[in-house]
Amino acid sequence: MEGRNLITIEDPRSPIAEAYRTLRTNIQFSSFDKKIQSIVVTSSGPGEGKSTTSANLAIVMAQSGSKTILIDCDQRKSTVHKTFGLSNEIGISDLLVGKVDFKDAVQDSKVENLDILTAGTRPPNPSELLSSKKMKEFIDELREEYEYIIIDSPPIIAVTDAQLIASFTDGALLVISSGEVERAAAIKAKELLDKVNAKIIGIVLNKLEVSEKGYYGYYYQYYYGKDGDRKKGKNKSGEVAI
Template identity: 65%
Template sequence: MEKSELITIQDPKSPVSEAYRTLRTNIQFSSVDNEVQTIMITSSGPGEGKSTTSSNLAAVMAESGAETIIIDCDQRKPTLHKKFLVSNKKGLSDVLAGKAEFKDAVVSTGIDNLDLLTSGTKPPNPSGLLASRRMKTFIEELKEKYRYIIVDTPPVIAVTDAQIVSTYVDGCILVVASSQADRDAALKAKKLLEKVNANILGTVLNKVEAKGKGYYGYYYSYYDEDGNKQKKKKKK
């Protein structure tokens, strides 16, 4: 199977790839007492890079030797099958509806230790499907098979899907595109997640470019074990 063109695969030594590895490390050490195994990625609005972030994060998780699966929970506008160059004929919705077995729907990404479950057939009620007892049970079952489960969801402001999924994952990451996302929208997204008591591990500020020869920045923030917000910057 042909590998996707993720930067962490095509250019693993780039500063951006290193930033994803640092993000991986921060997640792994984000909580000493409670293990973070299931991670949801969302954004305030479309086009902010949540699917790119989730794909590259999953790739570096797998790179560490951990069995990892990435799930496309964006039933309305799925993109992961395009990023990994696979079919979306069978996927999550088909498994939950009992129309396909997991072993027949899950696909290899061509990356060691990384599997993918695409969104599958578009259901008539995506929110209802994600809120079902079967979905919660399914995630629990996957914990027996994989060390990390990365869940890509729709933007949190647009629909309730991300809020629903956030209630049964260990942590959430909010992706915000620099100079694209509205500040109020980003704050609203954060409040919507907090409203359902989601465990927000931190934010990724994506698409950051700083003026100046030979320089660019890739910023991300996270919360340390004392609950204090930290910010890191990778330079080139």
């Protein structure tokens, strides 16, 4: 395992790893009316940390004992295979076009309870493939085997892929990079999700530099629930988490 950006494995006691665990808890407790199993993670633009968030969220879900699968649906800029040090020779695209079966495409992440489905061969028509009936049916089939299905999708303003996937998943997480994204872009991203009636289960404010109890310089995440309230807490060490 390459371990790039996997702070929940590299430094599980860090404030950032604790923030991911708090994010996990917030998601689990947001499932009142309907259980949230499939979650698409997107951002307004590139470089905001949506792939890092997807990977670490999948890890903490698995670490809690929930069987989890992380799917790389960013066909234009796939990174999940690099993050986990896996092959990208075959993946979700090859499965959807019928070249391989699921058992041949899925890979072991080396994290207990976590499986990985990489992007695979880059198709000429990513949007059409990801919005196909077969994709929807595949996600429904995964519900029988996995408690959580985390989907890393492309930035929502750049291409329509995230919108299409969000239209048939249980919830969407929007990752916003603090101090880097214009307010208009963040609002536009939310509007695009609203247009497909996606259930926005939260907004992750990433790369937020704070100064509190000597932890200045760390990057934290804050989670905004659908009511707009910021969820924030402290762990046993007094470190600030979400």
